[in-house]
Amino acid sequence: EVQLVESGGGLVPPGGSLRLSCVASGFTFSSYWMTWVRQAPGKGLEWVANIKEDGSEKYYVDSVKGRFTISRDNAQNSLYLQMNSLRVEDTSVYYCVRGNSGSYWGQGTLVTVSS
Amino acid sequence: DVVMTQSPLSLSVTLGQSASISCRSSQSLVHRDGNTYLIWFQQRPGQSPRRLIYKVSDRDSGVPDRFSGSGSGTDFTLKISRVEAEDVGVYYCMQKTHWPPYTFGQGTKLEIK
Numbered sequence: 001e002v003q004l005v006e007s008g009g010g011l012v013p014p015g016g017s018l019r020l021s022c023v024a025s026g027f028t029f030s031s032y033w034m035t036w037v038r039q040a041p042g043k044g045l046e047w048v049a050n051i052k053e054d055g056s057e058k059y060y061v062d063s064v065k066g067r068f069t070i071s072r073d074n075a076q077n078s079l080y081l082q083m084n085s086l087r088v089e090d091t092s093v094y095y096c097v098r099g100n101s102g103s104y105w106g107q108g109t110l111v112t113v114s115s
Numbered sequence: 116d117v118v119m120t121q122s123p124l125s126l127s128v129t130l131g132q133s134a135s136i137s138c139r140s141s142q143s144l145v146h147r148d149g150n151t152y153l154i155w156f157q158q159r160p161g162q163s164p165r166r167l168i169y170k171v172s173d174r175d176s177g178v179p180d181r182f183s184g185s186g187s188g189t190d191f192t193l194k195i196s197r198v199e200a201e202d203v204g205v206y207y208c209m210q211k212t213h214w215p216p217y218t219f220g221q222g223t224k225l226e227i228k
Binding site for chain 2 (some may be wrong): 037044045047050061062096100101107108
């Protein structure tokens with residue numbers, strides 16, 4: 001069974017940093033692109049970033065470029081999102097997603113940026 | 116960026132009746148490889164999104180055949196036949212033909228009348 005378990009969310013002041021993690025199981029992690037998608041409270045879905053199987057390619061939505069970094073550790077079946085210079089508008093549930101087509105989603109981790 | 120526009124944004128349907136959700140893209144979603152990468156997701160209240168349909172009309176494993184996708188180019192439709200109580204939630208379309216970024220529609224909220 002495919003499982004994606006996110007962690008690392010919490011309350012952080014504007015300008016602060018947070019690192020999200022996602023541990024994958026039930027599939028060959030190193031064979032899949034991985035994606036982060038976020039959802040602001042009561043709002044729709046927004047694609048944030050994705051990373052190629054071997055980590056050699058990474059892409060970001062414009063609003064997070066230069067502030068967020070996606071990475072992975074295939075030996076640990078783990079995906080990460082380092083978030084720096086956080087803004088109030090980054091407040092969202094962040095989902096870890098397998099692949100580029102949204103086939104499997106984690107339960108999400110809530111990031112709240114507030115003073 | 117490709118803009119995805121869904122309509123209606125909310126839908127109230129009687130149990131057993133059908134529901135249709137439209138999704139329009141600001142440019143054709145036909146990829147140079149000939150495929151059309153239009154995906155539909157369902158998000159039930161309090162849950163993570165779940166993929167229902169990929170490449171316009173291919174249904175995911177375990178998705179009831181009451182759900183069907185159709186369309187081409189820039190116009191796409193998700194149809195739910197014989198709506199059941201468990202279908203309540205928000206439905207999103209997403210394109211992955213022209214990326215980055217992948218882009219979602221605003222979502223359509225389905226409720227039971």
